Amino acid sequence: MTHLIGGEAVYKAIIEKAVDKAPMNFVFDATHLYQLRYDKGTKDGLNWITNQALHIVTTDKRYTTPDQELNFVYSTTEDYEKYWKFYYAKLPYLLFYAVTVIDEIVFGLLPEQIDHKRVRAYRRIIVHQVFRGVSGLAEREEKNSFNDLLAELIPDLIYTCTSCQAQIEPTVDDLIWFAFNNVFLCPNCKHDQLGDPTFRLKFHELD
Ligand SMILES: [Zn+2]
Structure with missing residues (x-):
């Protein structure tokens, strides 16, 4: 005890x-x-x-x-x-x-690793939302599904690909892939956005 x-x-x-x-x-x-x-x-x-x-x-x-x-x-x-x-x-x-x-x-x-910390924190948020959906927590809070929970995160993550310059709105599947694999791939050219410091700044703005 x-x-x-x-x-x-x-x-x-x-x-x-x-x-x-x-x-x-x-x-x-x-x-x-x-x-x-x-x-x-x-x-x-x-x-x-x-x-x-x-x-x-x-x-x-x-x-x-x-x-x-x-x-x-x-x-x-x-x-x-x-x-x-x-x-x-x-x-x-x-x-x-x-x-x-x-x-x-x-x-x-490790103050110079602040980007890495923020990306880790954000990936946890996504997994957490999946967990809330799967465990029924979200249902009790009257949210419909973990798709809806994750969709709320998307507007803040729209980006211009640093490689092919396409304007990309990530999907829920992209977010889940990012959370579990630690890569944020452009659907056009498969370039990993996490290598770009400007893209990583997005994770600083989400508090
Ligand atoms: Zn691209």
């Missing part, structure tokens, strides 16, 4: 400060991050399920082991489905946050 030195308010304040410092931090919610990582009173966080995983029987009234049961011992196929759903709905968000904090620290030591 995690003991919070300084208490809940201190941990929340630390997360809030970290989120404030993060680039493109509109995807993060400090309260939700706190709940996920530390809040013992919610089934929206990791505490109850990790505690059940560590203890064969749990007596905490918020996640008591049912009578004639042992935690995870007699799980059915349906239970496993639920565990996987929970895992994929919760963990990616926490990992996005963790990598963002790590990048801030590491790239703080």
Whole structure:
């Protein structure tokens, strides 16, 4: 069980400060991050399920082991489905946050690599939007699909190809390709725009 030195308010304040410092931090919610990582009173966080995983029987009234049961011992196929759903709905968000904090620290030591940091942050935003769509988060926020979420990013990324001079409006598929492959290819001539400092500046403007 995690003991919070300084208490809940201190941990929340630390997360809030970290989120404030993060680039493109509109995807993060400090309260939700706190709940996920530390809040013992919610089934929206990791505490109850990790505690059940560590203890064969749990007596905490918020996640008591049912009578004639042992935690995870007699799980059915349906239970496993639920565990996987929970895992994929919760963990990616926490990992996005963790990598963002790590990048801030590491790239703080490498100021000349600021473009690289911003491109990484932007790729994470795209993957995050895909995750929100796939995990059902977007649906709960009444957005239609991850296509719609990604389409919102496109107007800021229209560019003139530095190689063939064509005016290009990227597609959602282009964004996903960029996020997973770290190349931003012109559909006309296949030139990778990331080699162009002017193009990389676009990622500085998106906060
Ligand atoms: Zn081109």
